[in-house]
Amino acid sequence: NAGVTQTPKFQVLKTGQSMTLQCAQDMNHEYMSWYRQDPGMGLRLIHYSVGAGITDQGEVPNGYNVSRSTTEDFPLRLLSAAPSQTSVYFCASSPRPPRTVRIGTGELFFGEGSRLTVL
């Protein structure tokens, strides 16, 4: 039972470098999202996807790109890393909610996180 798998767990980058954080889920979840967690600020949504081929911006999308070519995978790309992107990144997924019931939309399954340091 893998759930949501994130790689790498730790990464150190230099300013200006690019990299991709990987996220994969094996639960056939429709919805996937990326959050960053910074001390004292709570989790903030970067990008999300409601299905393969569909992505949208969250609260803090600048400097990040995403794509969703399959249901299982939702990689997050840092285009040109900056020290302000030092953070812990979490990928989360949730199943498609039944049309007439409001359950499932906030019951997110999180990965264990990727800790990124940009020097």
Add this chain to the structure above:
Amino acid sequence: EDQVTQSPEALRLQEGESSSLNCSYTVSGLRGLFWYRQDPGKGPEFLFTLYSAGEEKEKERLKATLTKKESFLHITAPKPEDSATYLCAVQAGTGRRALTFGSGTRLQVQP
């Protein structure tokens, strides 16, 4: 803009000493309020969903309640294994599925 404020930031309890965590929110039409638990170095783990004022949910020593302005997470006779950060999040009724999270309450239960 949706906002979630959690208090206190940190709470230290003795084992067996009951207390409550607060989550105050402002949101455009509440679609749901969610509680998560986060252990150090781990991702958040879902605990409860509350949809309307007056609703309550229970799980072991935890009980979550909801009013029109805030939610409480009551911890009865806590044990050291309840030590974690507890996160509150809201989902607005605007059609978006994104959650707005509070910054959490860090709970430490001492034996």
